[in-house]
Amino acid sequence: MSNIQNMKILQVNLVNWYLKSHRKLPWRATADPYHIWVSEVMLQQTQVNTVIPYYRTFLKEFPNLKHLARANQQQVLKVWEGLGYYARARNLHRAAQIVLEKHGGSIPSNLVDFKKLPGVGDYIAAAVLSIAFDRPFAVVDGNVKRVLARLFLESAPVNQSSSHRIYKDKAEKILDRNDPAAFNQAVMELGALICTPRNPACGSCPVQSLCRAYQSGKVSAYPKRIKKQPVPQYHIAVGIVYKNGRVLITRRKPEGLLGGLWEFPGGKVDKKEAPQTACIREIKEEVNLKVGIDDYLTQVRHAYTHFKIVMDIYCCRYVSGRVKLRGPVDYCWITLEEIDRYPFPKANHKFIPLLKQKG
Template sequence: MSQKIKTVQTALMTWYRDNCRQLPWRRDTSFYRVWVSEVMLQQTVVKTVIPYYLKFMETWPDLSDLAAADLETVLKAWEGLGYYARARNLHKAAGIVVRDFHGIIPDNYKDFKNLPGVGDYIASAVLSIAGAQPHAVVDGNVKRVLARLFCEDTPVNHSGAHKAYKSIAETLLYEKDPGTYNQAVMELGALVCTPKTPDCASCPLVRECCAFEKQATALFPRRMERKKVPTVHIAAGIVKKNGKVLITRRKLDGLLGGLWEFPGGKVEPHESAEQACIREIREETGIQAGNLQFLTTVFHAYTHFKIEMDVFFCDYISGRVILNGPIDHKWVRVDQLSQFPFPRANLKFMGLINK
């Protein structure tokens, strides 16, 4: 096994130095920049992240700038990346570092991992890449590479998967240069050992690969069958009053926390979408809306459920805004909507409002 470990390490490191992508966060591996990049890269592909990362670094070039920023401004910069808890936690963590660590990102695993939004993956990635500390990373790409390399049977979406793959990753880690090694494994998974059509002919580990030897790359990694994702029927209303429309802000915690949206909610079994729209507006804001005009239907998928959202124009009829659920509201002109951070589902129909 020890010889195989050395062979894997040498082959991976050589391959990475010759084939790695020239990504912006690899040019400056300071703690802050690596941290931001790794947070953005969770659940989001590299191609999408690059422009967001560059703009983020231009706006908040160091951690103290981010800590001093308004959360809504940060969420607006994050708009379209999804998984907004990442932005909220990063902003909150920056404030904690400034307040409790004199603005210096803690370089020990325990303190860093205790920051909001920092789990084992983020801590291991940042501390190894920016701090050259011997922590093995485990993400989807790493699990796939290791599952094929060793014909590992543990399903990657099993509750015990992280522990199982972490143990293997730690055994293989090249401790003399852990940051480069970790990036090499992830890069191999992203570019060569891909989910559906791995390019085994280009893989530096092909001679060591159990799945390739058994002609079973399609069988790894194993995955437990997921339950069918439910679809929730939603109705939302663009309430018009005196040339302005009503938007409300979600609570800071939970799904899409801190973002603005048009009021609405779940369509109950006994309701039409129109009835649900009027009811939800009344329950959330206290006002009465009417004269609905259908605008469009939007489909959007989240991690654990999908939504089918019927969107309506409606007129303000009566009442004063008294919020029940949202934490803020504004009446704004349509040309001001772009100033606020909205969920992607709302962005899908935003361009139709002016038409």
């Protein structure tokens, strides 16, 4: 695709196809930069179908930037609960506060100011500025990299961070600067609907005639990926500590993995340690309470991006001590009826229904 004419054909074919064939998604029916920003933050690492209900609920709760900026972090995390990657929510919330304080509530449309906001990296900046403000920045996500690898027979592994620059340069090169909003969305949509990871629908592809992988019969060999190391698995023991009809929950520090969310006390089971012993030890270390184990509730498994957990959950009785926190930043004794008011990680939601049922 070296000559300008081919480049033009690629742009026209992609944009025309997009205008005819794109999915009618809620964030495509708005020109409001705040709504577009929310959608792009949610769509990072997350499937469209998962995002749709969260997007609607979020905008119902926080219909404009001012509402979001003035909410407290717990309200924001509660609405985000279950969507994962909570740093996205915390950053978006903080960024909304900064936009209100420093930019009078108007989202900056220039790259330098927008990228200074928490959580705004290359992808969010290019996506929001191009879609909401028609600024000529090319987006590069997983779908885009796959399309580019096949179009250009590019061998740089798409899951290696050092390859990002290569794909970014290619994306910038083919960007239609007259209509960056439609063009960026067209490439992403092509990757989502036609140029899929397995069995791409090359027969329906608007850029088939320009695709080097298709023309050379090498579609299934692209994109290239490096083999990832298997993720480690940790064994966790958690205790539901009962005292006078209430249970103890603790809040994680506001930053880092699952930051600001609530959970039940517990922690990693040491090598050769029984999970029951770990549960009692961790509760003592974390909240300074002596507890005894009454019952085994269940085991749940959960996968995060870089590790997996197997979690054993025990029902414990309070024995003695006063809560002193080491690690968590807050705690609460709540009834099980009150549990839905607090944002919990997804792994906890895997056993909370059983806990409520048990009473």
